[in-house]
Amino acid sequence: MTTTTDLCYLTLHELSSRIRTKALSPVEVTEAVLERIERLNPTLNAYLTVTAERALADARAAEGEIASGRYRGPLHGVPIGVKDLCATKGVRTTAASKILAGWVPDEDATVIQRLREAGAVIIGKLHLHEYAFGATGVNPHYGPARNPWDTGRITGGSSSGSGAAVAAGLCFAALGSDTGGSIRIPSSLCGIVGVKPTYGRVSLEGVVPLAWSLDHVGPMARSVRDCALVLETIAGHDPKDPSSAQAAVEDWVAGLDGGLRGLRIGVPVAYAYEQTQPDVAAVVHDAIATLERLGAEIKQLDLPVLQDYWLAASVVLIGEAAAYHQANMEQRPQDYGDDVRMRIQLGLDQKAVDYVRAARLRDEARRTCDQALLSEVDLLAMPTTIRTAVPIESLAKDDPTLGLTVLTAPFDLTGQPAISVPCGLTEAGLPVGLQLVGRRFDEGTVFRAAHAFETESGLSIGRPPVD
């Protein structure tokens, strides 16, 4: 049993080395992961759909190709899960909603196509907050995803299943999406690495939208390197997506070992810590001391505007989401969960002038953040979430959304790349995430700094108590 568990907890990078050298068979790995899903998913509720037969067929195909010398690269034969708002040809794609419960797309989303071309084995579709429109991951139609570190607690959302599955060894990487923090929040709360790339870096074509001007697709995995490997695969211009940027995809993995020496890292101290749960602040404080020990120059920054950016992001998000949901809200409002229906209604009631002002602030925010980063520092560092995972049963009394999104949503608005990397556990045994934010289209520096931190502090915070 230990052997299979150890296998499932390999990093993607380790796994792909062994697959490339034929020390491990993609079929064997896929079987191990499927077995683990069968055992743990009834508790964790990470997968909404497991595509076992297709995955095994793909694994066999990968094995055959590799055996005959046609190795495609580091994702070849690697089991990967995808958030269930990425369209998958022939496989139901629910967005964890009742409304799309029966949808079986005719085409793969661009990101799915790119994973398939890289030889990845897509093992199933991962749970999410309904339509990605919420930060807890609790879902009225499909039940809550559960946090592997404490199954009575939320995973955070909206990429709840992605967070739980990666943390519990139910895949080697997952795709998430991030509109107000939905990759970074579950990464922080589940103790894994998650990357929101620069806006425009990864195609949104075929991904059910939440808010088109804030939506980002990105990787979640158990190491920084693994996230870089997946991002290199899915990134790049897509003429089918009007928001897709022309920026060239770099070899981020090659730059991982550059270290922290000479990097200036800004910490928006007052803002980041004032409202932060004390045990989270203590862990992040130590993490920033580690960055400094590794050679980074830490600068305290005054960025009170982040609070305005959070508000503007919320206004833009609900306005755009309401535009997408308006027809269904008129025809079948009862098919939405209460929380999502309430948010859509807020958006439908919103005035154009309020949206316009928020969108205008976005342009200023993008410029301000670019200039702050370009002139004063190379990266920003702060907690990803200012609180840890709350008990699922507490949600009826206490909405943790603000505390979960307050430091993530500003960078969906500004479009800059941001990573959440595990930086420790609280005394209660709950993971804490360190967020690093870089210049737009400079994922390289973000990966490099996060990798240096991760290497120094040990590859991960260990395995959650699910076995």
Place this chain on the structure above:
Amino acid sequence: MTTTTDLCYLTLHELSSRIRTKALSPVEVTEAVLERIERLNPTLNAYLTVTAERALADARAAEGEIASGRYRGPLHGVPIGVKDLCATKGVRTTAASKILAGWVPDEDATVIQRLREAGAVIIGKLHLHEYAFGATGVNPHYGPARNPWDTGRITGGSSSGSGAAVAAGLCFAALGSDTGGSIRIPSSLCGIVGVKPTYGRVSLEGVVPLAWSLDHVGPMARSVRDCALVLETIAGHDPKDPSSAQAAVEDWVAGLDGGLRGLRIGVPVAYAYEQTQPDVAAVVHDAIATLERLGAEIKQLDLPVLQDYWLAASVVLIGEAAAYHQANMEQRPQDYGDDVRMRIQLGLDQKAVDYVRAARLRDEARRTCDQALLSEVDLLAMPTTIRTAVPIESLAKDDPTLGLTVLTAPFDLTGQPAISVPCGLTEAGLPVGLQLVGRRFDEGTVFRAAHAFETESGLSIGRPPVD
């Protein structure tokens, strides 16, 4: 008298050649223009403010610099008028509104700074539709600007004074602004050349906004070359304007003589002609035949989406304008003209979801137009306005706004550069404009084609009957 009139009708290019060679003195020219303004402005109502003393001082300074060998370039010593929504330090800037009637800015707008650095003589502030929020140029606070071709008719707007002043020889070029067509419409109706550059090409800093995501500042003059000379002066990145692009400014004048041979020009036939006034259609038909005779390949294009783009542009425009005017509308609604107040109210009543859908369509429109232009043709050609200038007294019964903006507003939405160049007079003696639209940031091809057309068809359509 004829001599002074001829002097005032020189093209900017001709004038600057004579100033450079000291055949003409900037002071003499400025005096001639001031005298002409004094004579004709009471009828045309083109200038709201004439800065005679400052202009003469600047002309004397230019003369001194040129005499001592410090010639700055083609705008040095040239009298230029600016639309009265460009902030001018120490000079009232009204936006032709009652609300800003007493505003005297502390700083020049970036475009004004650039004109001054080039040695231009800013001779006064030109009339406009109140806050640029209308296409007729008729104004309840300052009276209508009048069309030099028939002073009982509108100039078109919103850059009404710019159109009248350039057409009547009251300046050698003017700055206008274009949010739904406000440079191209008065250029078309007054028989001059006007250029809406690519969105982001010219700084908006210090320009009273109408709708920030659609606003463009650009030149209006009596020849294509003159517009290119002014655009080369005012274009270029401005860090103070968040919408300002990094694109390099090219030497458009140097490329003017490239001719039309080999250019593919698309004509959106069905759409452009179906609703067009028959005498306008006839003139534009001949103009397109001229383009073909000059070596262009004319292709008929089906672009029914232009109608959707017009609607989306309108929605975006009123939403953003309302956000800007909201506070004043709450505090002093009676200080707006009826038509502008009604439009602001429409914007205040607008739902965010409608704005969001229109903004989303813009992204698609930009892509569609780029792709149509890039793959099938190099330019689009069509009438600028599908009707000629209407009598001012007809406005009470008949709102011409749709007919004036239907072919201009789509390209404010898509952001592509567009020129209006005079292509003839109707039998009623009213000017008709030909619009040429290019790829984003490819003003060069637009200028080159318009210059070839203008050269073939005679430099202009002659002088309006104002002397």
